[in-house]
Amino acid sequence: MIEVSALTKRYGDFTAVRDLSFTVQPGEVLGLVGPNGAGKTSTLRSLAGIIPASSGLVRLAGHDLATDPVGAKRHLAFFPDEPRLFDYLTVRQHLAFVARIYGVAQHETISEPLLVELEIADKADQLPGELSRGMKQKLAIACGLLHGPKVMFFDEPLTGLDPLGIRRMKDSILRRAREGAAIVLSSHLLHLLQEVCSHVLILKKGEKIAHGTLTDVSAQFSNGEANVSLEEVFIRATGGSEN
Amino acid sequence: MLGALLYLRLTSLKNLLLSRLRRLKQPKYLVGAIVGAAYFYFVFFRRFGRALARPHPMPRGLALPALPSFDVLPLIATGGALLLLIIATFTWALPTARPGLAFTEAEVAFLFPAPISRRRLIHFKLLGAQVSILISALFFTLVSSGWSFLGGGALIHTLGWWIILTAVNLHLTGATLTVTRLIDGGVSTARRRTVVLGIIGLASAATVFSSWSNTPFFVPGEPEGRGPFAGLTDLCGYLARLLDAGLFHWLLLPGKWVMAPFLSVNGTAFLHALWPAALILVAHYFWVSRMEVSFEEASVATSEKRAARIARIRGGGAFSAAKPKARREPFRLPALGRPELAFLWKNLLSTYPLFHWRTWLVCAAIILVGVPWIVRHEELKGVAIGICIISAVVAAYTLLLGPQFSRQDLRSDLGNSDIIKTYPLAGWQVVLGELLTPTAILAGMLWLTLLAAGCALEPGVVQLSWFTQGVRVFAGLGLALVIPPLCLLQLLVPNAAALVFPAWFHATRQRTGGIDVMGQRIIFVFGQFLVIVLALAPAVVGAGLIIFATQWLVGLSAAVVFATLLALAVLIGEIWCGLWWLGGRFEKLDLATELRP
Structure with a gap:
């Protein structure tokens, strides 16, 4: 599970994330939303251990990210909006590399079905430069899933995917959640959140505006109206602007 | 219509110049501009001024000093x-x-x-x-x-x-x-x-x-x-x-x-x-x-x-326009074992296929057979001396310039730092793993030059009384042992520059120039040279003192062994400090923030 308490991230005098606290239980999918510059990416990068938090506590699968970063990172997977791959490694070589880093014994028994599931088995000997954007995204996902992470962070997971890819990505996220992973995803696509997320956290200028299940958050901003869309909730919660 | 196109060109040029001027507010560019301007002044402008002041009593075709007539x-x-x-x-x-x-x-x-x-x-x-x-x-x-x-x-x-x-x-x-x-x-x-x-x-x-x-x-x-x-x-x-x-x-x-x-x-x-x-x-x-x-x-x-x-260069990739090709793995990578070796395996895949242990073995075999054959022939003594000189020159170039060319390390992987930082590895492990490939390449090249020089430098070839077989063997083995840590130490410096001054490093990787960026490059090269001299000084001075102090007691061969051990200890100590410190820097690095203008 993911436990975040009083997380703050500052860049010099600028505070990107202020005093953020929330918990994501196994099986839950938390959608992180907010206008541009709300601090979503800073939050995700702090949670994934890419940048150190200025203050606050982050525990991933029971490991304190500040004091036991290696232990915490054994259980997490981070999927950036743009797949970060190594130019000179084929699909199969990417998986061999990641398996060694995470110490995944007999990784072939995991990676081969994973490649089939993600429909890139026939590209196993190709380099990233020979893959389409969607295929690269799938490879990044395969690398992230190889060690069976309990905690996952997705930054704009649907960027650049075709409709079929979007459907598969949604199914994949839901399947991992059903298998017990705690997932946080950041996206501007509110329909994705509506379909995939069990919880939502709205950020604005680095601060938490609302947090809870989709029903709770909708109720908080519906002003008693029925069937208020998440888009309307978002606009009301953020005041309809970035500032 | 041409007016609009001209407007685009001139406005772009004006804005480029203004942005170059604006970035001089940042000390890194201002210092770079000052150094670049000083370089231009001393190398070109001063001479240009003198040339303008000098009268030109020009007959057609002024002669070169070397070609007077x-x-x-x-x-x-x-x-x-x-x-x-x-x-x-x-x-x-x-x-x-x-x-x-x-x-x-x-x-x-x-x-x-x-x-x-x-x-x-x-x-x-x-x-x-x-x-x-x-x-x-x-x-x-x-x-x-x-x-x-x-x-x-x-x-x-x-x-x-x-x-x-x-x-x-x-x-x-x-x-x-x-x-x-x-x-x-x-x-x-x-x-x-x-x-x-x-x-x-x-x-x-x-x-x-x-x-x-x-x-x-x-x-x-x-x-x-x-x-x-x-x-x-x-x-x-x-x-x-x-x-x-x-x-x-x-x-x-x-x-x-x-x-x-x-x-x-x-x-x-x-x-x-x-x-x-x-x-x-x-x-x-x-x-x-x-x-x-x-x-x-x-x-x-x-x-x-x-x-x-351009995107590949900005991401830390190679300047080459050549498209990457899938290659056979340099060695089998088992799933379990030291994770640092995974970086060696990965980065070897990004080098030329030539850098393979089989190539090194073939070269070593050729040297081991060919050079002693040359040395055995008295009439080829000049060739043996030539091999020594060429080996020394190649080794010096490899040691000094090699780290600038062999960049299959953090410098090429900075663009992937976000993903690498999510790996369950301490920062020093990542830095060490990333440095292994260029270290292996440079050490391999230096070992070959050492082997060639060692084979050619028979005691009979050089008429020095103290240069005995024992000294040759122990000095050769000592140098062979010192070479890998020496290469690693050399590589720490440019990688440290990339981690400590990522914005500077990134600016110097851009093809777009400017006098300030040129100045930054000059500072980088000078800084690297200075740091390497300072880092090597304790090992060199210590080894020299050991040889000087102990050779009278235990003989030159044994003194060389002691000096090697001391040099190794100093170099490994420095490397350990460097890895530990750079690992910490890597863990704190936020490239996106560092590169923000």
């Missing part, structure tokens, strides 16, 4: 014309696909769908090129201000360079469009190459054939009995006469006309030389501007390739 200007004109001919030949012969005019992606997006004719787009390209041509002409004027054999003044040189560069630009544009038209018309690459290279080859053969008998080795009046290869002066004179004969004379004539204004010794000569050059420029302009070729598709492909290449 030889008029070099005709040779320079011929050589320049030959270079232009070679450039033109490559432009016509090289392209294998439809070459496109180089537009940026933004220009493609805005201009191609706009109601602008092809002819105007070509004019836009020509006008746009003028900005860089003018800047280049000024820069080359500064560089050529030190050429003592040149006559004329700064204005003549600037205008001369402008004419040369504009002619080259116009010819490249015209050739690009014409080759595109030829390909569209079904003319194959092989056929085009055959025609182009055939013309040049025939002209060369005809010239050489006719000149061999007709071009005298000696000019009347010169002392006879000297062959054309007796001295540099004779050789230059002969070459100038050879290239000025037969069909080659006519092939080189346009190039000579283009070169002539630059080589003019005074204003009158310049005006005389101007009209043939202007004729060439005008003819080229009409050729280019009258071409009706659908270059858009090829230009879109060119711009995409260019954008991808």
Whole structure:
């Protein structure tokens, strides 16, 4: 599970994330939303251990990210909006590399079905430069899933995917959640959140505006109206602007 | 319409200059600008000022100090014309696909769908090129201000360079469009190459054939009995006469006309030389501007390739335009074991296939068989000494410059730092793993040079009383042991620079220049050299003292062993400190923030 308490991230005098606290239980999918510059990416990068938090506590699968970063990172997977791959490694070589880093014994028994599931088995000997954007995204996902992470962070997971890819990505996220992973995803696509997320956290200028299940958050901003869309909730919660 | 395109060019240029000036508010650029300006002043401007102050009592063709009796200007004109001919030949012969005019992606997006004719787009390209041509002409004027054999003044040189560069630009544009038209018309690459290279080859053969008998080795009046290869002066004179004969004379004539204004010794000569050059420029302009070729598709492909290449360089990738190819793994990587080796495996995949342990073994075998064979033959003693000298020079270059070229480490992986930082590894493990590949490559090369020198340096080859077999063996083994940590230490410095000053490092990786970026590069090189000297000093001084203090007691061979152990201890200690510190830096690194302007 993911436990975040009083997380703050500052860049010099600028505070990107202020005093953020929330918990994501196994099986839950938390959608992180907010206008541009709300601090979503800073939050995700702090949670994934890419940048150190200025203050606050982050525990991933029971490991304190500040004091036991290696232990915490054994259980997490981070999927950036743009797949970060190594130019000179084929699909199969990417998986061999990641398996060694995470110490995944007999990784072939995991990676081969994973490649089939993600429909890139026939590209196993190709380099990233020979893959389409969607295929690269799938490879990044395969690398992230190889060690069976309990905690996952997705930054704009649907960027650049075709409709079929979007459907598969949604199914994949839901399947991992059903298998017990705690997932946080950041996206501007509110329909994705509506379909995939069990919880939502709205950020604005680095601060938490609302947090809870989709029903709770909708109720908080519906002003008693029925069937208020998440888009309307978002606009009301953020005041309809970035500032 | 052309006004709008001109507005785009001039506004872009103005904004570029303003942004360059604005970034001087950041100390890293300001310091870089100061160092860059100082470099320019001391290397070029001071000399340029002196050249301007110096009167030019120019007879035509001021002589080079090394060639006191030889008029070099005709040779320079011929050589320049030959270079232009070679450039033109490559432009016509090289392209294998439809070459496109180089537009940026933004220009493609805005201009191609706009109601602008092809002819105007070509004019836009020509006008746009003028900005860089003018800047280049000024820069080359500064560089050529030190050429003592040149006559004329700064204005003549600037205008001369402008004419040369504009002619080259116009010819490249015209050739690009014409080759595109030829390909569209079904003319194959092989056929085009055959025609182009055939013309040049025939002209060369005809010239050489006719000149061999007709071009005298000696000019009347010169002392006879000297062959054309007796001295540099004779050789230059002969070459100038050879290239000025037969069909080659006519092939080189346009190039000579283009070169002539630059080589003019005074204003009158310049005006005389101007009209043939202007004729060439005008003819080229009409050729280019009258071409009706659908270059858009090829230009879109060119711009995409260019954008991808820039993105790859900005991400820390290679400058090379070559497309990566899938390769066989350098060794089998089991899933369990030290994770640092995974980086060695990964980064070896990104190097040339040549860097493989089998290659090293083959080279070592050749050295082990070949060099002792040479040493055994007394008549080849000079070759053995030559091997020692060459090995020493190659080793010195590998040690000093190797870390700048072998960059399969953090410097190439900075773009992936976000993902690497999510791995369950301590920072020092990542840094160590990343450094293993260039360390292995450099150490392999140094070991080969050491092996070659060690085999060639038989005690019989060098007449030194203290250089015994024992000293040779122990010194060789000691150096072999010290080489890997030495390489690792060397590599720590540029990687530290990339981690500690990522913005500086990133700025120096950009192809876009500026005097400030050039200054940053100078500071980087100087800083690296200084840090390496400081880091090596304790090991070198300590090892020297050990040898000096103990050789009287235990003999030189044993003293070398002790010195090696001390040097190893010092180097490993420094490496451990460096890895620990850099690991911490890597864990805290936020590249996105560091690169924010």
